[in-house]
Amino acid sequence: MTDKLAEKFLEQQEDFAVCESIIKHHSKSFYAAFSKLPEQKAMSVYAIYAFCRQADDLIDVEKAPEKLEEMRRQLEEFQNGDCPDEPMWRALAVVFEHYPLNINYFYDMLEGQRRDAHFKQPETQAELEEYxxxxxxxxxxxxxxxxxxxxxxxxxxxxxxxxxxxxxxxxxxxxxxxxxxxxxxxxxxxxxxxxxxxxxxxxxxxxxxxxxxxxxxxxxxxxxxxxxxxxxxxxxxxxxxxxxxxxxxxxxxxxxxxxxxxxxxxxxxxxxxxxxxxxxxxxxxxxxxxxxx
CATH class of the missing domain: 1.10.600.10 (Farnesyl Diphosphate Synthase)
Structure with missing residues (x-):
């Protein structure tokens, strides 16, 4: 990692700490495993987990599919270089700058949550595995x-x-x-x-x-x-x-x-x-x- 990128992780340390608190609270098993990664890799995993947890909670906890649509709009803004001014997004911006992440997978994850919001029991094994x-x-x-x-x-x-x-x-x-x-x-x-x-x-x-x-x-x-x-x-x-x-x-x-x-x-x-x-x-x-x- 270049000194410049290492500095960006350090500059956003408070944002990554918010993400870490989310995984630590919601998934002790994942936290126990991924906290053993090298620091920047662990921080990056925390940021991605925070994204996924937020999307999941909008459906499973808040029952608010309209907020999921807003999160999708935020992801589009993020993709276009307009980072929403929130800890998770700011942390993700650093991660995207350092690793070759494919944003399409983030959209796919939101699609999975949309399917939960409009739940329909799978007809076939193939539908279950697609979900x-x-x-x-x-x-x-x-x-x-x-x-x-x-x-x-x-x-x-x-x-x-x-x-x-x-x-x-x-x-x-x-x-x-x-x-x-x-x-x-x-x-x-x-x-x-x-x-x-x-x-x-x-x-x-x-x-x-x-x-x-x-x-x-x-x-x-x-x-x-x-x-x-x-x-x-x-x-x-x-x-x-x-x-x-x-x-x-x-x-x-x-x-x-x-x-x-x-x-x-x-x-x-x-x-x-x-x-x-x-x-x-x-x-x-x-x-x-x-x-x-």
């Missing part, structure tokens, strides 16, 4: 140039990781989402496994429901596996944090299994004892990557 790209795969592509100098070679793998994380979210939050009149499980798959919307609203944990849950979980796990192919091309100082985020998110699926698929009345998290085992697995994988990269 997962917009709300999560797009985020992986926002972050990729920060995490890898070879980012153009691993776009598809980064999409897979975002998709895996989003499907994990959906499988963890079935009860919470149903309470908000949102069922993300595809209608075609529900029909195939003999699961109805009424049964989900009634919290019926049938064998068909468990089989459907496992079908989606296995697809997520396959996507996690595919995403691991990009790790040798992730910058060495970013591999550990990215693997931690990936491994710990994947472990949520096992936490649900250990608690007998009770996704209707509780929110699952990875136990501290399991995290210790996961970190040992991460260290082992880091050593393996080092031998082939």
């Amino acid at each position: 997962s790209y917009y709300v999560a795969g797009s985020v992986g592509l926002m972050l990729l140039p920060i995490l890898s100098q070879e980012w153009q070679s691993i776009v598809e793998e980064a999409k897979e990781l975002g998709k895996a994380m989003q499907i994990t979210n959906i499988l963890r939050d079935i009860g919470e989402d149903a309470a908000e009149a949102r069922i993300y499980l595809p209608k075609e798959k529900m029909l195939a496994f003999d699961v109805t919307n009424e049964a989900i609203h009634a919290h019926q944990k049938t064998q068909g429901f468990i089989a459907l849950w496992e079908y989606e979980a296995r697809r997520a796990e396959a996507a996690y596996e595919k995403s691991r192919e990009m790790m040798p091309l992730i910058d060495e100082d970013c591999r550990g944090p990215l693997l931690a985020a990936s491994y710990l998110y994947r472990e949520i699926l096992n936490a649900v299994r250990e608690n007998d698929y009770q996704v209707f009345t509780r929110r699952h998290a990875v136990k501290a004892s399991r995290k210790l085992i996961v970190f040992k697995e991460i260290n082992s994988e880091l050593k393996n990557i080092a031998t082939i990269s």
